[in-house]
Structure formats: structure tokens, C-alpha cells
Amino acid sequence: MADNKRVPVREQDAKVRATNFEEVCYGYNLEEAKEEAKRCLGCKKPRCVEGCPVSIEIPDFISKVKEGDIEGAAKVIARNSSLPAVCGRVCPQETQCEGKCIVGIKNEPVSIGKLERFVADWSRENNINLSETKSKKNAKVAVIGSGPAGLACAGDLAKEGYDVTIFEAMHEPGGVLTYGIPEFRLPKSGVVQPEIENIKKLGVHLETNVIIGRTLTIKQLKEEEGFDAIFIGSGAGLPSFMGIPGENGNGVFSANEYLTRVNLMKAFREDYDTPVRSGKRVITVGGGNVAMDAARTALRLGSESYIVYRRSEAELPARVEEVHHAKEEGVVFNLLTNPKEILLDEQGNVRGMICIKMELGEPDESGRRRPKEIAGSEFEIEADTVIMSLGTSPNPLISSTTKGLDVNRKGCIVATDEEGLTSIDGIYAGGDAVTGAATVISAMGAGRKAAAAIDEYLKQNVL
Numbered sequence: 001m002a003d004n005k006r007v008p009v010r011e012q013d014a015k016v017r018a019t020n021f022e023e024v025c026y027g028y029n030l031e032e033a034k035e036e037a038k039r040c041l042g043c044k045k046p047r048c049v050e051g052c053p054v055s056i057e058i059p060d061f062i063s064k065v066k067e068g069d070i071e072g073a074a075k076v077i078a079r080n081s082s083l084p085a086v087c088g089r090v091c092p093q094e095t096q097c098e099g100k101c102i103v104g105i106k107n108e109p110v111s112i113g114k115l116e117r118f119v120a121d122w123s124r125e126n127n128i129n130l131s132e133t134k135s136k137k138n139a140k141v142a143v144i145g146s147g148p149a150g151l152a153c154a155g156d157l158a159k160e161g162y163d164v165t166i167f168e169a170m171h172e173p174g175g176v177l178t179y180g181i182p183e184f185r186l187p188k189s190g191v192v193q194p195e196i197e198n199i200k201k202l203g204v205h206l207e208t209n210v211i212i213g214r215t216l217t218i219k220q221l222k223e224e225e226g227f228d229a230i231f232i233g234s235g236a237g238l239p240s241f242m243g244i245p246g247e248n249g250n251g252v253f254s255a256n257e258y259l260t261r262v263n264l265m266k267a268f269r270e271d272y273d274t275p276v277r278s279g280k281r282v283i284t285v286g287g288g289n290v291a292m293d294a295a296r297t298a299l300r301l302g303s304e305s306y307i308v309y310r311r312s313e314a315e316l317p318a319r320v321e322e323v324h325h326a327k328e329e330g331v332v333f334n335l336l337t338n339p340k341e342i343l344l345d346e347q348g349n350v351r352g353m354i355c356i357k358m359e360l361g362e363p364d365e366s367g368r369r370r371p372k373e374i375a376g377s378e379f380e381i382e383a384d385t386v387i388m389s390l391g392t393s394p395n396p397l398i399s400s401t402t403k404g405l406d407v408n409r410k411g412c413i414v415a416t417d418e419e420g421l422t423s424i425d426g427i428y429a430g431g432d433a434v435t436g437a438a439t440v441i442s443a444m445g446a447g448r449k450a451a452a453a454i455d456e457y458l459k460q461n462v463l
């Protein structure tokens, strides 16, 4: 069928949205969602579910949408996901559920992410209560970090009746959902905070401004605070740099710092006293989701925004939708280009960047073609701000203050895949702290698996 196309989703006009922080995508309304749901074939062996890291029963929830039973659809999703409004917005569906959808072989795949988002938003707007908890159990669990891994783990354990406390280093919960992914992709008060509130409604206690490894150690949590099991979901917040000349100059940021200052400290709002310096011309180095977020944020703060990435468009690790949106809004892509030096003026302020042109050689260990410098192709770009978005690794604070907790050579906590058990009995870990920077859904999946393992551990050793 040549005309078996997705129901298009409404979005803010590219020129207008490039000047504001409001959400880019408006999502489906009920009629649009029902129409899109009709495209699902309700497969007996649904390939989409195989592609979902938390195995949401996709055909079941879509069939409920088709019938107009949105509360029923929300209940189906809630069996496997505690953050559907977040995942419906930021999951890389094109490589997961939608990438496997049978309709996608000849036509556009079913818009599973937008349907999930619709169901989650509808149930929030209609105050649907999806939380069912079992009777209280006499055991205490500490969860370190309130990102998707910690929230998912805490939510599942609270549903089982455990007494769960999340310890969060920042003054606001949510991890990268709150301070990394910008407002225009993931609204904080409209979407992230209500999903966190739902988890608190399950009885989870949340203590912010507590840095484990500094305010309290893991040993103290066990021996003095009486926690019977611990989950570490502390993420991967330590930014990488290139080690090129000029990287310590004024006006060079890590993407983490830049985005945190804008998201968490509201640098984009005139009524806040914590502005960020976003100059006239901003260069973001990198090609992942984080780089797209930083470059699009710079644009919204009134700067000209450039991406510098050493491979070609085909290798950009960011979601296709994010690259498309960035281009539409006016971010300029300098592909097959690598920085050699950041140029500074006499006061140490950024004034430009020396770059070199690259070409692609043989595939490297990641399977992507290795970029090689083209000799003599150096050139200069003018800029007054540089944002380094080259990936992150876990902060060593917890591992360095916890005797016997094994980490690998990248500083990631070593844990079993299926259960998240670390080298210490009763201590589990998951999410970016274990895998290095990954995705919201994989962190959530790891948090849920660890919750199931902690439940077993407590039944066998404590209850």
C-alpha cells in the first residue's frame, strides 16, 4: 500500500521554536492517536516487543487505543514502564520497537513512541491512578541517584512494599531527565516532575542534596542507617575533553555544565540570577544527542550555532529526529572536521578554533569507518564559545570511597547483566554507572531488573 503513511504529528514551526524553550513536538490528540493505532496489525509474534528493552506489551496497548480505551492502554504500559511520558519523548524508537515493526518493512513503521506519549499524557491529564502497592515489608532499601535507573528501581521496590529512600546529590531529582535533556524536548514541570511525583506516591522517600561518598558513605548506609540492600544508579556525569591547546580558555564548557546551567539553574530565564555566557558564535564539538541538545540550546539563547563532528552524517550517533530538528532550526553542521586547537585572545577568552578536514578509512572496533586527517587541510573558524560534547564516564566518588566495589578500566561499576549484582553482597548497580553513557530506557530496564533481584535477595536474607 503506497499510501500507508503515519498520521503526521504537529510540531512548533522551526523558525519560531528556534527562539523559545517550549516543546518542539505537540504529540497526537485522541482522534490522531486512534487513526495511527489502526495501522498496527496486532501481530501474534510482535517484533516490536522484541525491540523494546523493557518489553512493553505494544500490540495490547495499541489495540486499546484503537478502541478508545486510553485508561486500559495506560494500565498495559504501566506493567512494564514507570516513565512512559518520558520514554515516549526521548527513546530512540527508530532503532528499537519501531525499527523492528513489521509495517516498517514496506511502509513507515507504526508510530509507537508517539502513541505511548499520547497515552501517558492523557492519563496524567485525567489523573488516572496506576499505582498498586502490596502490603508493607519490613526491609529498607537505599537507592543512590534519582535518574531513570534509580527511579525505576525505587518504584518497583516500593510497589513490592519495601521502605525505599532515594539519595540524590543535586537539589532536584530526575538526573539527566532534569538537568541534561532540555526543556524543549522534555518539559520539566509538565512531564518529568509529575512522573517523579507518581513514584513518590508509591511511598518512596526522596532526600536531595545528599552526596553518597561525601555526605554519607555506603558503609554508613549499611551499618549506621540500617539499609538492608543498596542500588547504585549514580549515572555517568564526568565529562571527557580532547586535551587540545586552549581547552582551559574562558568560554569553553563541557556540554554537561552548559546544559545543567540552562536546565537546572534556568539560565534562559530573565527572572533567575544564574545566566550562562552564550556568545555570538558557538561551536559544539560532537555528534550525539547531547551535542544536538547543546547546539539547539545555544541557538535558543540567541547564538549562531555550529556543530563540528569528525565523521560523516551517516555516523552521527544522535537520533535522526534530533539531527533533522537541529538542521530545520538553523544549526550548521561542519562534518568530517576535527578541532586541533582552541584559539584564545590575550585575556584568555575564546576567539576561534583551528580545525582540520577528515576522511573516512577502514572500519574501527566500533564498526564505524575510522576518521583520518587530511594533511595540510587546517582552517580557522571564528567563535567565542566552545562546548565539548565528547561523552562522559562515571564519577569515581562512590567507587573510591567503597572498599571492595569493583570497577572496570573505564571507571564503570562491574555488575552482572541480568541482576546488577556488584562485587559486594547486597549492593546492586545499573544504568549509566555500569554501562557508561547509554539511554533512558536501558537505565530504566537495568533499574527494574535490579529491583527484582533485590526483592529475591531480601526474601532470602532479611525477611
Ligand SMILES: Cc1cc2nc3c(=O)[nH]c(=O)nc-3n(C[C@H](O)[C@H](O)[C@H](O)COP(=O)(O)OP(=O)(O)OC[C@H]3O[C@@H](n4cnc5c(N)ncnc54)[C@H](O)[C@@H]3O)c2cc1C
Binding pocket: 090, 091, 092, 144, 145, 146, 147, 148, 149, 150, 167, 168, 169, 170, 173, 174, 175, 176, 177, 180, 181, 182, 210, 211, 212, 213, 233, 234, 235, 236, 237, 259, 289, 290, 293, 395, 397, 398, 430, 431, 432, 433, 437, 438, 439, 440, 441, 443
Ligand atoms: C543532554 C543529554 C541528552 C540525552 N538524550 C537522550 C535521549 O534523547 N534519549 C535517551 O534515551 N537518552 C538520552 N540521554 C542519555 C540518558 O539521559 C541517560 O542514559 C540516562 O539518564 C541514564 O540514567 P541513570 O539513571 O543511569 O543516570 P542519570 O540520569 O545520570 O542519573 C544519575 C543521578 O545520580 C546522581 N548522583 C550521582 N552521583 C551521586 C552520589 N555520589 N550521591 C547521590 N547521587 C548521585 C546524579 O546527580 C543524578 O541525578 C541523554 C543524555 C544527556 C546528558
Ligand code: SF4
Binding pocket: 039, 040, 041, 042, 043, 046, 047, 048, 049, 058, 059, 062, 100, 101, 102, 103, 110, 112
Ligand atoms: S510489529 Fe508493528 S504492526 Fe506488529 S504489533 Fe508491533 S507495532 Fe503492531
